[in-house]
Amino acid sequence: MNSTDELRKEAVQISPHLEQKVLNILKVENPLDSPDFDPTEYINRLFPNEQSLASIDTVVEKLQRKISGTGRDAEQLTNAQSELGSTGAEELGKAKESIKELFQKTQDIKMKAAQSEAMVQDITQDVKSLDYAKRHLIHSVTALKRLQMLVTAVDQLEIMSRNKQYKESAQLLEAVIQLMQHFKSYKSVPQISELSDRITKLQKHLEACVLHEFDEGFNNDGVVVGQPWVLHDACLVATTLGNDTKENILKKYISLQLANYRQIFRPSEEVSQLDNISRRYAFLKRILKVCDETHGEIFPVSWCASGRICEKFCAYTRSDLELVLSSSSQIDVKELLKALQLTIEFEGQLSKRYEKHASEGLLENYGKKEPVLRFEKTISSAFIPYLWVYINAEDRTLSNMIDSYIQSDKAAEDDSNMVVLPSSTDLFYFYRETLVQCAKFSTGKAFWDLCQLFSKHLHSYCSKVILENYSLNNKKAVTLEHFRFVSLALNTADYCCMTTAQAKEKLKETIDPEYIDDVNLKDVQDAFMSAVSASIDNITRSLEISCDVQLQQMARLQWGTMDTVGDQSDYVSQLQDTIKRYATIVGKTIANKRYFRTFSDRFVEAFMAKYISNIFKCKPISEIGAEQMLLDTHTIKTVLMDIPFMRPEGSMTAPTSYVKLVNRGISKAETILKTIMTPVDPPEGYVDNYIFLIGDGHTGNFARLLDLKGLKKVEQGPLIDVFHKKAAKNKELKDNSGILPPIELNTQQSTSNLPNAITTSFSTIATSASNFSPNPLQQFSRSTLTSPTTNSQLFSDGTSSNPSSKTGRLNENFRKLVMTGMAFRKDLQDRREQHHSKENNTGQ
Numbered sequence: 001m002n003s004t005d006e007l008r009k010e011a012v013q014i015s016p017h018l019e020q021k022v023l024n025i026l027k028v029e030n031p032l033d034s035p036d037f038d039p040t041e042y043i044n045r046l047f048p049n050e051q052s053l054a055s056i057d058t059v060v061e062k063l064q065r066k067i068s069g070t071g072r073d074a075e076q077l078t079n080a081q082s083e084l085g086s087t088g089a090e091e092l093g094k095a096k097e098s099i100k101e102l103f104q105k106t107q108d109i110k111m112k113a114a115q116s117e118a119m120v121q122d123i124t125q126d127v128k129s130l131d132y133a134k135r136h137l138i139h140s141v142t143a144l145k146r147l148q149m150l151v152t153a154v155d156q157l158e159i160m161s162r163n164k165q166y167k168e169s170a171q172l173l174e175a176v177i178q179l180m181q182h183f184k185s186y187k188s189v190p191q192i193s194e195l196s197d198r199i200t201k202l203q204k205h206l207e208a209c210v211l212h213e214f215d216e217g218f219n220n221d222g223v224v225v226g227q228p229w230v231l232h233d234a235c236l237v238a239t240t241l242g243n244d245t246k247e248n249i250l251k252k253y254i255s256l257q258l259a260n261y262r263q264i265f266r267p268s269e270e271v272s273q274l275d276n277i278s279r280r281y282a283f284l285k286r287i288l289k290v291c292d293e294t295h296g297e298i299f300p301v302s303w304c305a306s307g308r309i310c311e312k313f314c315a316y317t318r319s320d321l322e323l324v325l326s327s328s329s330q331i332d333v334k335e336l337l338k339a340l341q342l343t344i345e346f347e348g349q350l351s352k353r354y355e356k357h358a359s360e361g362l363l364e365n366y367g368k369k370e371p372v373l374r375f376e377k378t379i380s381s382a383f384i385p386y387l388w389v390y391i392n393a394e395d396r397t398l399s400n401m402i403d404s405y406i407q408s409d410k411a412a413e414d415d416s417n418m419v420v421l422p423s424s425t426d427l428f429y430f431y432r433e434t435l436v437q438c439a440k441f442s443t444g445k446a447f448w449d450l451c452q453l454f455s456k457h458l459h460s461y462c463s464k465v466i467l468e469n470y471s472l473n474n475k476k477a478v479t480l481e482h483f484r485f486v487s488l489a490l491n492t493a494d495y496c497c498m499t500t501a502q503a504k505e506k507l508k509e510t511i512d513p514e515y516i517d518d519v520n521l522k523d524v525q526d527a528f529m530s531a532v533s534a535s536i537d538n539i540t541r542s543l544e545i546s547c548d549v550q551l552q553q554m555a556r557l558q559w560g561t562m563d564t565v566g567d568q569s570d571y572v573s574q575l576q577d578t579i580k581r582y583a584t585i586v587g588k589t590i591a592n593k594r595y596f597r598t599f600s601d602r603f604v605e606a607f608m609a610k611y612i613s614n615i616f617k618c619k620p621i622s623e624i625g626a627e628q629m630l631l632d633t634h635t636i637k638t639v640l641m642d643i644p645f646m647r648p649e650g651s652m653t654a655p656t657s658y659v660k661l662v663n664r665g666i667s668k669a670e671t672i673l674k675t676i677m678t679p680v681d682p683p684e685g686y687v688d689n690y691i692f693l694i695g696d697g698h699t700g701n702f703a704r705l706l707d708l709k710g711l712k713k714v715e716q717g718p719l720i721d722v723f724h725k726k727a728a729k730n731k732e733l734k735d736n737s738g739i740l741p742p743i744e745l746n747t748q749q750s751t752s753n754l755p756n757a758i759t760t761s762f763s764t765i766a767t768s769a770s771n772f773s774p775n776p777l778q779q780f781s782r783s784t785l786t787s788p789t790t791n792s793q794l795f796s797d798g799t800s801s802n803p804s805s806k807t808g809r810l811n812e813n814f815r816k817l818v819m820t821g822m823a824f825r826k827d828l829q830d831r832r833e834q835h836h837s838k839e840n841n842t843g844q
Contacts, residue, residue, distance in 0.1 A: 620710025
């Protein structure tokens with residue numbers, strides 16, 4: 001293989017990494033020289049679009065020049081390589097030889113290093129053996145010293161235990177136990193096993209001695225008869241022996257101290273009843289006093305012997321109280337609560353007494369996983385199953401309270417500063433105090449039962465105090481106090497609703513987690529919101545009734561015989577005073593202006609429905625009477641527009657929706673009166689004006705307005721015929737525009753001076769109109785007609801009920817409207833004179 005082949009082979013074996021380094025050195029900038037050259041991409045770069053193809057000749061010429069130059073460069077490099085070929089092969093051979101020589105020297109160095117390592121290991125082998133021997137020797141010497149110390153300590157411990165030197169025995173025993181830990185792995189050695197048996201026997205002997213000292217150190221009454229310092233040293237030995245020995249000593253000591261308590265307060269004895277529960281706790285206090293003063297130097301602080309006595313005392317007391325409560329045929333709630341309260345206070349005192357010991361880490365966890373000396377609910381838990389007695393008592397108390405509120409709230413009527421009924425604040429204050437008290441007793445089932453009880457009585461308060469106590473009595477005259485107290489009831493219902501929502505959150509924070517999801521007072525809140533709405537309806541209805549006297553006075557006026565238009569009528573002035581007086585007290589008392597606005601809307605809607613219905617009770621109405629009634633209606637509109645400003649803070653402008661509501665009702669009344677003002681002669685003119693103003697093709701409505709004008713049945717015939725012809729031609733007329741109120745079929749005529757013929761004619765026309773109309777008239781009771789909600793439905797037929805778009809030209813101002821009525825009367829008089837002259841000429 002020649003040198004060229006070798007170079008080619010070496011070039012092929014060049015790694016990609018090396019190739020990249022070569023390219024970085026060469027800094028290839030020409031894309032044609034790149035190993036990743038892509039002809040297609042290169043051509044697309046030269047000719048990015050079709051327009052660039054026009055310069056293809058220039059590009060080809062440029063490429064040919066570059067090919068020629070590259071050829072010349074290649075030829076020069078080839079010549080130079082051929083001249084230096086032999087010299088390069090020699091240099092390459094020398095390089096290979098140098099590499100072989102270097103590799104051989106490296107192998108020699110590695111071999112010599114391995115030989116040196118083996119020599120060092122041979123030299124240090126003896127040193128390692130010596131090091132291991134030294135280490136074993138030290139371990140053996142240490143073990144022998146410990147064994148010697150252990151044997152000596154065991155011998156001394158045997159002597160001290162026989163001599164009852166408990167303090168020194170405790171120290172030696174602790175040292176023996178620690179030394180013996182080092183020889184656990186040598187139990188198989190006979191000498192170690194024998195020594196271990198001696199230690200075990202010593203422990204059992206010391207335990208027996210310690211227990212004997214305590215048996216002899218206290219008599220049957222728990223009084224110390226031995227030497228306190230001996231008992232104290234014995235406790236030190238017991239601490240070293242372990243928890244079992246300590247627990248045995250404490251159990252004996254606790255049993256002795258509580259023996260008299262168990263004897264005196266047996267469940268069958270009178271002294272064990274609930275009314276004597278304070279004597280139990282006083283007995284324990286005496287025991288603790290003796291333990292602290294007399295026995296305090298015997299037991300180590302870490303044992304907390306007095307705390308252990310309290311713990312056992314609580315267990316005994318809880319068991320006794322459970323028996324006492326279960327055997328009681330009737331539990332007195334006062335005694336139960338008093339005993340429970342004393343028990344909770346006693347548990348709090350014990351917890352506080354031993355809280356300091358626990359915080360300072362002086363208590364030991366004597367073989368239990370839970371924290372030691374916890375006194376919370378250790379005794380009071382016995383009362384929990386019997387708290388239903390307390391719940392029943394609260395039920396009776398709340399029932400009596402709510403019954404008393406019916407009179408107590410009315411007794412506070414002289415207080416002009418009241419915003420809500422005093423009973424509501426009193427009730428919620430009682431709720432808060434009761435819940436706080438119950439939370440001390442239990443936050444579980446009893447607390448949940450109390451929540452349910454409160455929900456029940458909130459419903460009762462809402463119905464009995466807020467709704468029934470201030471319900472409207474139609475037999476009694478409505479007074480200012482009625483409006484004031486119903487407004488206070490409204491404020492109270494709103495206050496109760498908000499306070500109930502706050503109480504619900506507090507209950508969820510206090511009650512046990514398992515009951516949180518069950519706490520829901522939404523039905524109570526809904527009941528109070530319904531009471532708010534009912535109170536608004538009550539006020540609205542009361543104000544309607546207050547206006548009935550004036551409306552009845554309006555119906556008694558002789559509207560058919562009026563010959564002049566004067567100032568506003570007396571009934572309007574009285575109506576104005578009534579609305580202003582009562583609406584002002586309502587606006588002053590209702591705290592939430594949103595509710596006052598609701599009242600205003602409902603009253604206007606209900607009043608205008610009744611006012612329009614009352615217009616039909618005033619028949620017959622002459623044209624002059626219609627003008628006078630139109631003037632009165634304008635004054636009534638002014639009064640209604642003033643209602644939103646009857647609050648103390650005073651509103652600058654009336655709400656837009658309220659203004660629209662007033663205008664819609666007044667527009668209906670004005671439309672009816674304008675139609676009545678229209679002369680019936682000529683008939684075509686009256687019918688055209690009716691169609692323009694009323695805008696429906698309902699024959700019954702047309703006949704009702706004729707009847708309202710006082711026309712007899714004979715006189716109505718020609719007009720109805722003309723109306724039928726024009727209504728048949730006008731396809732855009734509605735069946736019923738909703739401007740006229742529904743017929744009150746069961747209501748007697750308010751004007752007793754009308755002839756029977758007119759009444760019969762009106763009934764006949766109404767009946768025929770019902771048969772003719774595709775939407776027959778329905779029979780409504782008085783309560784339906786006066787209901788705000790029903791009225792809004794009655795006056796809504798899916799189209800606009802505001803006729804202002806049709807009568808805008810006649811409503812430019814009130815004065816022009818009166819002048820128009822006067823012109824109608826003059827035209828009517830002229831027509832009648834012409835008719836009489838024609839009759840005279842015919843007669844002649």
